[in-house]
Amino acid sequence: METTTSRPSAPTLSPVRRVVQRNMYRWHRLLGLLTVVPVIVWTLSGLSHPLMSNWLRPVIAKESLPAEAASRPTIALKQVLAQHKLSGLRNVRLVRWRGQPAYQLLLGAPTAAPRYFSAVTGAALPLEADQQYAEQLARYFTQDSVAPLVRAERLTEFTQDYPFVNRLLPAWKITLDRPGVSTVYVETMPARLATFNNPTRATFLRVFSLLHTWSWLELIANNTVRVLVMLVLLSVIIASAVSGLVIYGLLWKRFRKPRTAQDQIGWLRRYHRAVGLAVALVTLTFAFSGAWHVQRKLHPDNRLAYQHAPAVSTAQLEVDLTQLSLRWETVQNVALAELNGQVYYQVFQLAPEDVTMGQKATGASTGQPVQVVRAAPVQYYSAATGRLTPEAGAQYARQLASSFLTQAGDAPAAIINTQLVDHFGEEYNFINKRLPVVQVDFATPTRTTLSVEPATGRLAARLDNADRYEGLSFGFLHKFHLSGGLGKNVRDLITMLSAAGVLAVSVLGLILFVKVRR
Numbered sequence: 274m275e276t277t278t279s280r281p282s283a284p285t286l287s288p289v290r291r292v293v294q295r296n297m298y299r300w301h302r303l304l305g306l307l308t309v310v311p312v313i314v315w316t317l318s319g320l321s322h323p324l325m326s327n328w329l330r331p332v333i334a335k336e337s338l339p340a341e342a343a344s345r346p347t348i349a350l351k352q353v354l355a356q357h358k359l360s361g362l363r364n365v366r367l368v369r370w371r372g373q374p375a376y377q378l379l380l381g382a383p384t385a386a387p388r389y390f391s392a393v394t395g396a397a398l399p400l401e402a403d404q405q406y407a408e409q410l411a412r413y414f415t416q417d418s419v420a421p422l423v424r425a426e427r428l429t430e431f432t433q434d435y436p437f438v439n440r441l442l443p444a445w446k447i448t449l450d451r452p453g454v455s456t457v458y459v460e461t462m463p464a465r466l467a468t469f470n471n472p473t474r475a476t477f478l479r480v481f482s483l484l485h486t487w488s489w490l491e492l493i494a495n496n497t498v499r500v501l502v503m504l505v506l507l508s509v510i511i512a513s514a515v516s517g518l519v520i521y522g523l524l525w526k527r528f529r530k531p532r533t534a535q536d537q538i539g540w541l542r543r544y545h546r547a548v549g550l551a552v553a554l555v556t557l558t559f560a561f562s563g564a565w566h567v568q569r570k571l572h573p574d575n576r577l578a579y580q581h582a583p584a585v586s587t588a589q590l591e592v593d594l595t596q597l598s599l600r601w602e603t604v605q606n607v608a609l610a611e612l613n614g615q616v617y618y619q620v621f622q623l624a625p626e627d628v629t630m631g632q633k634a635t636g637a638s639t640g641q642p643v644q645v646v647r648a649a650p651v652q653y654y655s656a657a658t659g660r661l662t663p664e665a666g667a668q669y670a671r672q673l674a675s676s677f678l679t680q681a682g683d684a685p686a687a688i689i690n691t692q693l694v695d696h697f698g699e700e701y702n703f704i705n706k707r708l709p710v711v712q713v714d715f716a717t718p719t720r721t722t723l724s725v726e727p728a729t730g731r732l733a734a735r736l737d738n739a740d741r742y743e744g745l746s747f748g749f750l751h752k753f754h755l756s757g758g759l760g761k762n763v764r765d766l767i768t769m770l771s772a773a774g775v776l777a778v779s780v781l782g783l784i785l786f787v788k789v790r791r
Contacts, residue, residue, distance in 0.1 A: 304513035305782045311506045315563075316776035318485035323765035325477035333454045333469050334416035337646070340623055343367040344374035345601040346392035349593045353395045361586040364609050365594070366462060370398060370406055377406075377462055383582040384429055384443055387462050403427075403461055407445035411457035414466050420451035428458075433482060434475060440706040441467045442577060463606075463728055467706075500570050507564040514556045548781060552774035559775065562750035565743050579677045579732035585609055589616045592659035605649055608728060609656075612669045616656040619728070621649040645696035648709035651727070666727065667691060667711075674713035674723040677732050683717065690714040694724065699748065700736060707733040 350365060353376055364379040366387075374392035379385065389402035399405070404425050412418050426446045431437045435446065435458055444467045447457045456475065458467035470478070482488045490499040594607060599620060608619040624647055653665030671688055679685060694701055695709040701724055710724040710733045719737040726733045736744075748754040753768050 304509055304516060305779070308506055308510045308513060309779050309783050312510060312779045313776060314484045315559075316772045316779070318481050319559075319772040320769050320776075321477055321481055322485070323769055325474050325481065327761060327765050329474060329477070331454050331469065331471040331474055333414055333457075333466075335414045336466055338410075338413070338464060340605060340647070340649070342602050342623060343604050343606050344369060344392065345604075346374060346376065346595055348392060348395045349595045350376060351587060351590055351593045353390050353392075354587050356395050357390070357397060359587070361584050361589075362609075363582045363584055364462070366464075366608055367392065367606055368406060368464065370402060371409065375402075379462060379582070383580050386427065386443070404445065406464075407459050407461050408447055410459045410461065410464055410466075411445075411447035411449065414457055414459070414469070415449065415451070415454055417449060417451055420449040423448040423450050423455075433479060433488065434470075435468070436478075436482060436488075437574070438704065439468050440576075440704075441465075463608075496573070497571065500567055503567045504564055507560050507567065510560045511557060511564070514553060514560065518550070518553055548774060548778050552771060552778060555771040556775050556778070558750040559771070562746045566747045566751065569740070569743055576732045576734065579680060581611070581673055581676060581730035583611050585611065585616050589656060591657050592655070594618060597654050597659055610653065610665075610669050610727070610730070612653075612665055612672060617653040617662065617665055617669075618656055620652045620654060621728070622652060624649065644703065646708045648693060648695040670711035670725055670727055671713060673725040673727065673730060673732075674711075674715075677723055677725070677735075678715060678721065681735075683721065686715040686717045686721070688713055689716045699754075700741065700744070701734060702744075702748075705734045707731070710734075 344367065346367065354360075354362065359378075359380065362378050362380050363383065366377040368375050368377045368389075370377075370389055375398060376390045376392050377387045378390065379387045386403045388400075389398035389406070390396065391398060404427070407427075408422060408425060412420075424446070425448075427443060428435055428446055429443050431439070431442070434456075435444065439458065441458075441460050444458050444460055447459065449455055449457070454469045454471050456470045458469065459465065460467055487499050487503060490502060597618065597620070603623050605621040605623050607621065610617045610619050651666050653662045653669070654660065655662055671691060675685065675688070691711060691713050693709060694712050697703045697705070697708070700722070701710065701712065705724065707724075707726045707729075710726050712722055712724050715721045715723070717737075719739070720741075722736040724733040724735075725731070753764050753771070
């Protein structure tokens with residue numbers, strides 16, 4: 274008896290699956306074509322970022338002011354206020370303006386330019402004294418006392434050359450006619466370096482802003498349009514990468530053979546496939562983390578709106594600054610703070626090693642951002658009694674954070690932890706600019722952390738769980754911080770190689786599309 278064995282029939286594909294397999298390559302080409310220009314623009318500008326932030330970053334002579342004792346005022350602060358018929362102020366600092374001790378007084382709105390008065394005679398210094406002090410600072414940071422001043426501009430809002438990433442406002446833009454670093458941005462109250470540029474890096478920054486963050490779209494429309502357009506394109510890139518993985522991974526047998534011996538398209542597909550599969554993961558991580566990062570930009574960062582600088586009347590300064598029991602050789606600077614309705618003098622002390630060393634000069638810049646500072650000890654003296662209040666510093670930081678939380682519309686919450694931060698880390702990183710700060714953790718459902726700068730009464734940063742997760746995503750998936758142990762140079766090299774790989778895939782795909790269309 275003859276028996277026959279039947280071959281197993283091929284599985285019947287569902288109509289949907291047949292349509293997907295039949296059209297997958299066409300869809301992949303369409304998706305890739307839609308995003309090829311954005312991908313090329315993003316990868317090219319991404320390649321420039323390590324250059325401008327690391328290897329081509331200019332070197333400035335000094336990046337911070339020396340820790341030195343302030344000059345003791347000869348004339349009382351209250352006497353200066355009375356002499357010029359000033360009924361109050363918002364803050365005060367001691368500065369050395371053109372070699373002479375001076376009071377730097379904030380009299381108007383928190384963003385107003387401070388006024389300057391001699392701390393020896395009480396005379397008012399010129400109205401342009403703040404500009405002159407800014408130039409003095411810029412010349413110190415560049416260690417250049419002879420270069421002609423090209424321009425001095427006080428910035429009260431961010432610009433294309435001084436974008437929001439710099440965080441500090443108001444700031445002076447001082448441009449000097451000199452080689453190397455020619456533009457220096459400084460704050461005058463408190464005195465510090467904001468950032469600096471040379472013409473080459475300024476061009477890099479401008480190009481990066483236009484091509485990577487698409488600031489041009491915000492200029493012609495608004496931030497919401499910019500974010501939504503970028504989100505759509507990044508979503509298409511993710512879809513294109515996934516479809517490429519399906520075609521060149523799962524369905525490669527259908528596309529791997531050339532149609533004729535002379536047909537080079539099949540081989541071009543092989544190259545496109547090989548590079549594409551090699552960088553598929555970073556393509557997805559770049560696009561995913563970039564989309565998440567961009568999405569967060571729909572919520573404006575308005576940290577600069579949070580500042581505690583109440584008007585202080587002259588009558589509240591019952592004990593003058595000059596009457597405090599201070600060892601002036603250990604005093605670095607002073608300021609005002611309002612705590613629970615009472616006015617205090619913030620007295621910033623020199624660290625013991627700075628006192629013993631005298632005027633300590635800082636070393637030359639390494640060309641890298643300053644990552645850590647030595648937090649000055651701060652003492653709080655009551656302006657009503659002149660007495661030292663030991664716990665006022667911690668209380669002031671908690672008051673600032675609690676008031677900012679309420680100002681943001683959040684319900685009051687218990688404080689679970691407070692700590693001084695004098696360096697940049699994973700959560701409070703260099704993008705926030707301000708150091709030292711006090712981090713205050715609240716018992717909220719989103720684990721809210723507010724970082725406040727007691728020296729200025731400002732909010733330095735806010736973190737909720739969503740910010741933490743997005744920060745980890747962007748840091749590890751977009752900027753490859755997971756390789757941080759290998760050093761910044763290695764990390765930047767890995768980033769650039771990954772971006773170059775994605776660029777190569779896009780260029781090969783574009784060439785493939787053109788050849789197929791012939």
